[in-house]
Amino acid sequence: xxxxxxxxxxxxxxxxxxxxxxxxxxxxxxxxxxxxxxxxxxxxxxxxxxxxxxxxxxxxxxxxxxxxxxxxxxxxxxxxxxxxxxxxxxxxxxxxxxxxxxxxxxxxxxxxxxxxxxxxxxxxxxxxxxxxxxxxxxxxxxxxxxxxxxxxxxxxxxxxxxxxxxxxxxxxxxxxxxxxxxxxxxxxxxxxxxxxxxxxxxxxxxxxxxxxxxxxxxxxxxxxxxxxxxxxxxxxxxxxxxxxxxxxxxxxxxxxxxxxxxxxxxxxxxxxxxxxxxxxxxxxxxxxxxxxxxxxxxxxxxxxxxxxxxxxxxxxxxxxxxxxxxxxxxxxxxxxxxxxxxxxxxxxxxxxxxxxxxxxxxxxxxxxxxxxxxxxxxxxxxxxxxxxxxxxxxxxxxx
Amino acid sequence: xxxxxxxxxxxxxxxxxxxxxxxxxxxxxxxxxxxxxxxxxxxxxxxxxxxxxxxxxxxxxxxxxxxxxxxxxxxxxxxxxxxxxxxxxxxxxxxxxxxxxxxxxxxxxxxxxxxxxxxxxxxxxxxxxxxxxxxxxxxxxxxxxxxxxxxxxxxxxxxxxxxxxxxxxxxxxxxxxxxxxxxxxxxxxxxxxxxxxxxxxxxxxxxxxxxxxxxxxxxxxxxxxxxxxxxxxxxxxxxxxxxxxxxx
Numbered sequence: 001x002x003x004x005x006x007x008x009x010x011x012x013x014x015x016x017x018x019x020x021x022x023x024x025x026x027x028x029x030x031x032x033x034x035x036x037x038x039x040x041x042x043x044x045x046x047x048x049x050x051x052x053x054x055x056x057x058x059x060x061x062x063x064x065x066x067x068x069x070x071x072x073x074x075x076x077x078x079x080x081x082x083x084x085x086x087x088x089x090x091x092x093x094x095x096x097x098x099x100x101x102x103x104x105x106x107x108x109x110x111x112x113x114x115x116x117x118x119x120x121x122x123x124x125x126x127x128x129x130x131x132x133x134x135x136x137x138x139x140x141x142x143x144x145x146x147x148x149x150x151x152x153x154x155x156x157x158x159x160x161x162x163x164x165x166x167x168x169x170x171x172x173x174x175x176x177x178x179x180x181x182x183x184x185x186x187x188x189x190x191x192x193x194x195x196x197x198x199x200x201x202x203x204x205x206x207x208x209x210x211x212x213x214x215x216x217x218x219x220x221x222x223x224x225x226x227x228x229x230x231x232x233x234x235x236x237x238x239x240x241x242x243x244x245x246x247x248x249x250x251x252x253x254x255x256x257x258x259x260x261x262x263x264x265x266x267x268x269x270x271x272x273x274x275x276x277x278x279x280x281x282x283x284x285x286x287x288x289x290x291x292x293x294x295x296x297x298x299x300x301x302x303x304x305x306x307x308x309x310x311x312x313x314x315x316x317x318x319x320x321x322x323x324x325x326x327x328x329x330x331x332x333x334x335x336x337x338x339x340x341x342x343x344x345x346x347x348x349x350x351x352x353x354x355x356x357x358x359x360x361x362x363x364x365x366x367x368x369x370x371x372x373x374x375x376x377x378x379x380x381x382x383x384x385x386x387x388x389x390x391x392x393x394x395x396x397x398x399x
Numbered sequence: 400x401x402x403x404x405x406x407x408x409x410x411x412x413x414x415x416x417x418x419x420x421x422x423x424x425x426x427x428x429x430x431x432x433x434x435x436x437x438x439x440x441x442x443x444x445x446x447x448x449x450x451x452x453x454x455x456x457x458x459x460x461x462x463x464x465x466x467x468x469x470x471x472x473x474x475x476x477x478x479x480x481x482x483x484x485x486x487x488x489x490x491x492x493x494x495x496x497x498x499x500x501x502x503x504x505x506x507x508x509x510x511x512x513x514x515x516x517x518x519x520x521x522x523x524x525x526x527x528x529x530x531x532x533x534x535x536x537x538x539x540x541x542x543x544x545x546x547x548x549x550x551x552x553x554x555x556x557x558x559x560x561x562x563x564x565x566x567x568x569x570x571x572x573x574x575x576x577x578x579x580x581x582x583x584x585x586x587x588x589x590x591x592x593x594x595x596x597x598x599x600x601x602x603x604x605x606x607x608x609x610x611x612x613x614x615x616x617x618x619x620x621x622x623x624x625x626x627x628x629x630x631x632x633x634x635x636x637x638x639x640x641x642x643x644x645x646x647x
Binding site for chain 2: 247262275333335337340
C-alpha cells in the first residue's frame with residue numbers, strides 16, 4: 001500500500017516538474033503580454049457586450065449547458081502511462097488508494113477550472129440570473145460538489161467494457177447534470193439540492209456496483225486527452241516530445257499541394273505544405289487566430305486599436321507558423337538529401353508569404369473604412385516583412 | 400575491381416575523447432554485397448552513420464566513388480541510398496508521397512519516378528496502401544516504405560542497416576532478390592545484420608566488427624582459412640573469433 005502511494009506521489013511530481021518547465025517557457029515568451037492586452041480590451045468590451053446582449057437571451061439555458069458539459073466530462077487524472085499496461089496490470093488489486101488519490105486530485109484541479117470559468121462568466125451571471133439563483137459562492141460550492149460526483153461516477157463507469165454502453169452512460173450523466181443545473185440556475189436551489197442528493201444515492205446504489213476490471217487502455221486514453229490540450233499549447237512555444245499528434249488528411253484542401261511542382265528545389269515546399277495542413281495544429285491555429293483577429297478588429301472601433309489588433313494577431317500567427325521549420329528536424333532522412341543550401345529556409349518563407357498575404361488581406365478587409373484599412377494593412381504587413389526578411393534569415397546564419 | 404566505398408583507418412564516435420570506432424578499414428566494390436557483421440553494440444550503426452556523413456570521423460577518410468563528403472556533399476550523397484534500422488517516416492505523408500518527395504530530392508525525373516514507383520509498389524505488394532498514412536502501417540510495412548524509397552533512387556551504393564527486421568518472408572525475398580539484381584547490374588551494397596545464416600547465403604564478402612574494431616574480413620573461404628576452421632559456417636566462425644577475443 002505504501003508503495004502505491006509513493007508511486008502516485010512520484011508520478012504527480014514528475015508531471016508537475018515538466019509542467020512548470022513548460023509554463024515558464026510560455027511565461028517568458030511574448031504570449032502572456034498579448035493575453036494581457038487582450039484582457040484589457042476584453043474587459044472594456046465585456047460591459048458593452050452585456051448591454052448589447054438582448055433581454056431575452058436564454059442565460060439559464062446557456063449556463064446550464066456550459067456547466068453541464070464541464071461537469072460531465074470525465075477527466076480523472078491518473079498519470080498512467082502506456083507501459084503500465086505491462087508493469088502495473090498485475091497490481092490492479094492493490095491500486096485502490098492510488099486511484100482514490102487520483103479522483104481527489106482531479107476534483108481539486110477541476111474545481112479550480114470551474115471557479116476560473118465561473119469568474120469569467122460572473123458579470124453575465126450577476127447581470128441576468130444572480131438574483132434568482134442565489135449567491136455566487138453557494139453556486140460555486142454546488143458546482144464543485146457536482147463535479148466531484150461526476151468524477152467518482154465516471155471512474156466507476158470506465159469499467160464498462162462495451163464501448164456503446166460506456167458512451168451511453170456518459171450522455172446520461174450529462175443529462176442528469178443538465179437537469180440538476182437547470183433547477184439550480186432557475187433559482188430552485190432546494191429542488192436542485194434534493195435531486196443532487198438523489199444522484200449521490202444513485203452513485204452508491206448503481207455506480208459503485210459496476211463490476212469489471214479497470215480498462216487500462218481507456219484510462220490511458222483519458223489521461224492523454226486530459227493533458228493533450230496543455231501540451232498542445234506548450235508545443236507552440238517549444239518542442240514537446242510526448243505529444244503525439246494525430247494526422248488529419250483534410251482532403252478538401254489537397255488542391256493546395258498542386259502549387260508545388262515536381263522539382264528538387266521544392267522538396268521543403270512539398271514537406272511544409274503537408275505538415276501545415278495535416279499535422280499538429282498549424283492549420284487550426286492559423287484559422288483560429290485569423291478568425292479572432294477579424295472579430296477583434298470588428299469589435300474595436302478605435303483606429304489605433306484596430307491596427308494594434310492587426311499587428312498583434314499577425315505576430316501571434318507568424319510566431320506559431322515559424323515553428324514549422326523545426327517540424328522535420330526530428331527525422332534523419334532530410335539530412336541525407338542532396339539538396340542545395342537554404343532549400344529549407346526558402347520552403348518555409350514561401351509558405352509564410354502566402355499565409356501572410358492571405359491573412360493581411362482578410363484583416364484589411366475586416367477593417368472596413370479606407371483609412372483603417374490602410375493602417376491595418378501596413379501594421380500587419382510590417383510584422384510579416386520583419387519576420388520573413390529579417391528574423392528568419394538572421395536566425396539561420398546564427399545557427 | 401572498382402571501389403565504390405572506401406574506409407581508411409577511420410576512428411570515430413560521439414566524443415573525441417572516447418572513440419567508438421578504432422582504425423576501421425574496408426571497401427565495398429562494384430558487383431558486390433558486403434555483410435557488416437557484429438553483435439549489438441559492436442559499432443555497426445556508428446560505422447554507417449559515419450559513412451552517411453551524419454557523423455564525422457576523428458581520423459581517416461571515407462570516400463564514396465572517390466569523393467569525400469567535405470569535397471562535394473551533393474555528389475557524395477546522391478551516390479548512396481540508406482535503409483535505416485528503424486523506419487523513419489513522415490507521419491503526415493502518404494506512402495506515395497514518401498516516394499515522390501524522395502525522388503524529388505534526388506533529382507529523379509518525374510517520368511522515371513512514376514514508372515519505378517508503380518513497379519516497386521507491385522513487387523512489395525503495397526499498391527493498395529498507396530494513399531495510406533504511416534499511422535496505419537505495421538512495422539514491416541514501414542520498413543518496406545524505406546526499402547522502396549531506396550530502390551527508387553537506383554544509386555550506385557546501398558547502405559542497409561538491419562533491413563530484415565519486421566519484414567514478412569515475401570518481403571525479405573523480394574528485398575534480397577532485388578539486391579542481387581542491383582549487384583549484377585554493378586551496384587555495391589553494404590548490409591549490416593546479425594542474421595548470419597541469411598548473410599552467408601547472400602553476401603559476397605564479410606566484415607566482422609567487434610567492439611569498434613575490424614576483427615576479420617574476407618570471403619567465406621578466406622574467413623574459414625583465417626580462423627582455421629575449414630568448412631565451418633559463418634555462425635560458428637563468428638562465435639569462435641569473438642570468444643577468442645574476449646578471452647584475451
